[in-house]
Amino acid sequence: MNQDELKAQTGKESVKYIKSGMIVGLGTGSTVRYMVDELGKQVQAGNLTNIIGVTTSSRTTKQAESLGITIKNLDDVDHIDLTIDGADEISDDFQGIKGGGGALLWEKIVANASDKVMWIVDQSKLVHKLGKFPLPVEVIPFGSQHVFARLEKKGYKPSWRMDGDKKFRTDENNYIIDLHLGEIDHPAQLADELIHMVGVVETGLFLNRVNDVIVGTNEGPKVLHAR
Numbered sequence: 001m002n003q004d005e006l007k008a009q010t011g012k013e014s015v016k017y018i019k020s021g022m023i024v025g026l027g028t029g030s031t032v033r034y035m036v037d038e039l040g041k042q043v044q045a046g047n048l049t050n051i052i053g054v055t056t057s058s059r060t061t062k063q064a065e066s067l068g069i070t071i072k073n074l075d076d077v078d079h080i081d082l083t084i085d086g087a088d089e090i091s092d093d094f095q096g097i098k099g100g101g102g103a104l105l106w107e108k109i110v111a112n113a114s115d116k117v118m119w120i121v122d123q124s125k126l127v128h129k130l131g132k133f134p135l136p137v138e139v140i141p142f143g144s145q146h147v148f149a150r151l152e153k154k155g156y157k158p159s160w161r162m163d164g165d166k167k168f169r170t171d172e173n174n175y176i177i178d179l180h181l182g183e184i185d186h187p188a189q190l191a192d193e194l195i196h197m198v199g200v201v202e203t204g205l206f207l208n209r210v211n212d213v214i215v216g217t218n219e220g221p222k223v224l225h226a227r
């Protein structure tokens, strides 16, 4: 199976964990698109009822609403039962890098409000150590060139996330700086250092945040329990 077929497999499989009446966090990305498509089908068929979705990006909101899934703002619900989201890398000890799609800030806020978090990935996302995938760091535009320079001085090999010939803008109108780090030996220490840099809003390091992972493999979907 190619990567896209594996993404479709895990996306579809994850909908089996959604039950009628649930408030569901809907992630962002190409794997999540398959999950939202399948959820839409189940809602339209009447197999899943009273589902409320809380989205992690304007892109997912648009897709979910077009399929007839009821969407509420995070502040209009008191909790989320289950959030299903993609990931860019997952290490042996279930730490993750997210934000390849630029939605890391809302994704982390939604994950924090969730009773359970499930990541859906194809097998290529499983790594021994994090860091091959560039680490996204969301920064506010004001003074961001100085943040960039500081990251460069630290040897973190930053690059601006681009959208054509303009800097990419997140749903909060911020920029993303991607760090090309190579293997990250101490992710918690790095997350702590980055979040304390003035101007940094959030990082794509998702540490101790996932409960279950569904991996799309050639032998079918595999469920891994993180905690």
Ligand SMILES: O=C(CO)[C@H](O)[C@H](O)COP(=O)(O)O
Pocket: 027, 028, 029, 030, 031, 032, 085, 086, 087, 088, 097, 098, 099, 100, 101, 102, 103, 104, 107
């Ligand atoms: O974190 C994300 C978006 O901000 C995505 O979940 C992550 O980039 C994985 O995307 P895809 O399923 O397209 O590979």
